[in-house]
Every structure is written in C-alpha cells, then in structure tokens.
Amino acid sequence: MNKRNVSAFAVALVIGIMFVVQARASGGEKIYTSRKAVTDCETMIASEQATTENIKEQIKEAELLLAEYENDKFNEEENVVESNIRDEWTKYSILAGACDVKGPGVEITVDDGKRDLYAGEDINNLLVHDIDILMIINELKHSGAEAISVNGQRIVDSTSINCSGWTVRINGQTYARPFVIKAIGNGRRMVANLLSENGYGTSLREWGVIFTVEIADEIEIAAYSGSENFVYAKEKGEEKE
Amino acid sequence: MKKYIGIAVSGLLAIAVGMVLAVQMSSTAGSDQGGLVPYSKLKDYEVALSEARNEKEDALEELTLLQERLQTIEREMSAEDAVLDGLLSETEKYRLITGAVDVHGPGIIITIKDPVVTDEYQDDISIITYHYEELLSLVNKLKEAGAEAISINDHRIVQTTEISLAGQNININGSATAPPYYIKAIGNPTTMENAISIRGGIVETLKKNYNLTVDISTDEDLVIPRYNGVITFRYAKPVTESEEE
Numbered sequence: 001m002n003k004r005n006v007s008a009f010a011v012a013l014v015i016g017i018m019f020v021v022q023a024r025a026s027g028g029e030k031i032y033t034s035r036k037a038v039t040d041c042e043t044m045i046a047s048e049q050a051t052t053e054n055i056k057e058q059i060k061e062a063e064l065l066l067a068e069y070e071n072d073k074f075n076e077e078e079n080v081v082e083s084n085i086r087d088e089w090t091k092y093s094i095l096a097g098a099c100d101v102k103g104p105g106v107e108i109t110v111d112d113g114k115r116d117l118y119a120g121e122d123i124n125n126l127l128v129h130d131i132d133i134l135m136i137i138n139e140l141k142h143s144g145a146e147a148i149s150v151n152g153q154r155i156v157d158s159t160s161i162n163c164s165g166w167t168v169r170i171n172g173q174t175y176a177r178p179f180v181i182k183a184i185g186n187g188r189r190m191v192a193n194l195l196s197e198n199g200y201g202t203s204l205r206e207w208g209v210i211f212t213v214e215i216a217d218e219i220e221i222a223a224y225s226g227s228e229n230f231v232y233a234k235e236k237g238e239e240k241e
Numbered sequence: 242m243k244k245y246i247g248i249a250v251s252g253l254l255a256i257a258v259g260m261v262l263a264v265q266m267s268s269t270a271g272s273d274q275g276g277l278v279p280y281s282k283l284k285d286y287e288v289a290l291s292e293a294r295n296e297k298e299d300a301l302e303e304l305t306l307l308q309e310r311l312q313t314i315e316r317e318m319s320a321e322d323a324v325l326d327g328l329l330s331e332t333e334k335y336r337l338i339t340g341a342v343d344v345h346g347p348g349i350i351i352t353i354k355d356p357v358v359t360d361e362y363q364d365d366i367s368i369i370t371y372h373y374e375e376l377l378s379l380v381n382k383l384k385e386a387g388a389e390a391i392s393i394n395d396h397r398i399v400q401t402t403e404i405s406l407a408g409q410n411i412n413i414n415g416s417a418t419a420p421p422y423y424i425k426a427i428g429n430p431t432t433m434e435n436a437i438s439i440r441g442g443i444v445e446t447l448k449k450n451y452n453l454t455v456d457i458s459t460d461e462d463l464v465i466p467r468y469n470g471v472i473t474f475r476y477a478k479p480v481t482e483s484e485e486e
Contacts, residue, residue: 004247092339098331232389
C-alpha cells in the first residue's frame, strides 16, 4: 500500500514538473503565431514584388523616352519632347478633373426606396446615405472607372461626400435625392461588378433602395468647378520656403 | 482507515491532474489546431517583406530621378515656347495635387489595430479587414476636414484609388495590405484630429462597435509617398471644342 502511494506521488511530481517546464519555455512570450500572420506576409511580399516589376517597366519606358529626348536635341524635324509635354498635360488634367471629358460608361440612379415599411422597420433602411454613394464610387474605381461625377460634381482626389441631415454635401455643394452617378470606363465590367451576387448594387436593392444602372455609349462629365491648392503639403525635396 | 487515506490522496491527485489537462486542452481548442506556426518562422517572412519593400523603394527612387531628368530637358527645350512652358507648369501643379510626387507637411497619423485576441477568437479573423468600408469612411472624413494628401500603409490615396476586399486582405491601389493600419494625412492637424474624434464620430465607432485599438498622433513633418502605378486613360477623352488643338 505504501509503495503504491509513493509511485502515485512520483507520477504526480513528474507531471507537475512538466507543466512548469512548459510554462517556462515560452518565457511569457508568444512561441506560436497564427497561420494568417504568415499568409499575410506572403501575400504582401508577392504584391510588393509585383509593384517593383511594374516600377521597373516604368523605368524602362522612361529610359527609352530619355534616349529619344537626347536624339531630339539634334533633330529639328521630329519633336518627341513637345508631343510628350502635351500628352502628359492631357493625362494629368483629366486626372485632376481640370477638363471636361467624354467616353463610354454607365449612368446610375440611386433613390430612396418607395415600398411600404414593414412593421417596426427603421426608415433608414430605405434611405440613401453617404456611405452608399462612397461604396458605389469605390466599386466603380475598382472596376476601372476613369472619371466619375455625382449629380454633376466631378469626383476628384480631394472630394468628400457627407450626409448633413436630409441632404448630401459633395465638393462643398449641397444635393438631395435622387443621386445620378456617371462613370466613364468599361461599362460591362462596371455593371457586372455592381450587380454581381455580392455587388453593392445588389445589396442596395435587397434593402429596398432604388438602384438602376444603364450602359451608355457616350457620357460627358464636366470639369471640377473648385480649385485645389495645397497649403500644408509641400513637394518633397523642394525646400525653397 | 489508513487504507482509505491512500486512495483518497491519489484520487485527489487524479482530479487535480485531470483538471489541469482539461484546462490546457480547452485553451488550445479555439485556435486552429495544427495551424500554428513558430514565431521564429514569421520573423523570416518579416525580413523578406522588408527586403521586398526596400527593393521597391530603390526602384521608385530610380524612376523619380529619371522623370526629373526628363522634366529638366522638357523645361530647357520649351523655354522659348510660351504655350509649352504654360502646359509644363500646369502639369507640374496637377502632378502635385494628383499624388504623383512625394509630399511632406504637418499632419496626423492614425493607427488602427485589431482587438487583442482572446482564446476563442484567434487572429485568423481580422475585424478591420472585414469592415474595410470604415477605412473608406475615415478617408472621406479626413478629406472633409481638409486633408491634402493621405496614405494607408504607405499606399497613396489618389483619385483612382479603390479600397477593396480581396480574399483575406484589403487591396489598396491593387496592392495587398494587412493590419495594423497606419493612416497618414497632411493638413491642419487640429482640424483633422477634432473632426474624426467627435462624439459618435468615426473613431468612436471603430472603438466601440468593433473594439479596435485606435491611436491618433500629430506630426510636425510627415512624409507621404507618391503614387507608384501607371495612369492611362483608355476610355475618357478630353472634350475639345473651344479648347486647344
């Protein structure tokens, strides 16, 4: 009987020591991490590498252009520099929203739902909010939209869209429902994404909000009416002031 | 009587051991068993990631230098042409406001971290990733408060930027990102900070509704990197009626 007690005690002692050893080994720090942390890293490495490849392509193009520029200096006939200045100006003025643009695209109308409310349902379910417009614009950009306007206001880099009571403020101007969103780009792709199973258009319709989208061969979008001037942000490397 | 004491003691011991085992088993049950990775392995990946980032930055610097050389030639060769010279200075202005160059200035840095994991919900689920529309909303609020340049994890937010969910990660400008998120914004620091931290505002929503850790710090001189993608317009053409050409 005494022997049995001793052996039981010995077993318990060993197990107890094992636990302490295990607790000490980790030193209070994490010794394991989740698989997600590793896959996140892998995904980001792959995407950084893809970006680097893309930048290297741009470097090659810039080098070619530089060679052409050098050539241009001794050649009166051709004028690569001049045509490139014009191209760059066109590109950046479209991007900055400084000129009217036209092209194929889509026209979207979003309006508050007209159906009756269910018993006890919140009216907010049927109303269009700023986040809805933001999400539609985001989805359009994701589908490669090149120029976007909401109720005639060009969406530029600095554009914010905010609900203020019954109205929505875009670029500092006030608008009310319905919202007409125009986007120039690949119409089929934009419609497909908006109306896919998980598309934002589909989910708005499920809420009961009115959402229509039509492909148009030619859409015209007006220039941004405001002016953008940086007060705080300065170009890096230019320390004149 | 002596007989029973021995049995009682070993019985108690068995119960104690059983409880310890049970506690340990239940504490590992929540995490995906077999899916755990040694922390040291993650360190290797982190090193590889920072190497990939450095390589990208080097390439970008090379590109920026080349573009500067091109611009110098452009300026030299159009010095006598007033029209071209005008186009050049307009392009330069547009490049600044559309995010084509690195900028610096005063601003704020907002850090968003996923909630600290408790045993049951392992960090395989990222709260902020699944609520990426909150990032969209935060960017919108910062713009409303007058932010001039914004970046999320050093990806510059430009006119064409989308923030979308791609698998387990948020894609910004087509690049995959992961938490924690660092949002930098150049502008009036006080206005921006106060605008987003009003009661019931975006920061409170992030903290209360999603249990995220949000920190705001101001910086006298923030640097926000340029957009590094290619911009091409395949569909949109400028309307040229009374305009040039």
